[in-house]
Amino acid sequence: MALLRKRPLTATEIGIRVAAGVTLIFVVGVLCGVFELVLGLLQGKGVPKWSLLTYIGVAFALGLFCLLAEAVWYPIGKVLIEPDRVTDPLWKRSLRLVILLAIVSLVMAGGIYAENKGWLPARFAW
Secondary structure, three states, X not given: OOOOOOOOOOHHHHHHHHHHHHHHHHXXXXXXXXXXXXXXXXXXXXXXXXXXXXXXXXXXXXXXXXXXXXXHHHHHHHHHXXXXXXXXXXXXXHXXXXXXXXXXXXXXXXXHHHHHXXXXXXXXXX
């Protein structure tokens, strides 16, 4: 197994792994941010008037959020989606779908609640 090492990591290897992780977070954030900016431009909203440091910080925040969401979603998908087979009884498949929809609904309801309480920095134009 690749995770089990026989020798300890050197400082150089640790530095390379940290740099690769930070780069991954930044690249994912930049991709999500560029996608959002393009959508905003297509809707006629324009580009936010932020400093370069704010753009970099937002890219890191978006990348970190996306990777954390993926880390949270992975076990849910492993339990609810992967075991789903066509040969399973319909009630079992339907129960998995209902649980999945309930999780998505709770996340959406939490976002709406946070928006109504003023915990989010911007109001969404639904």
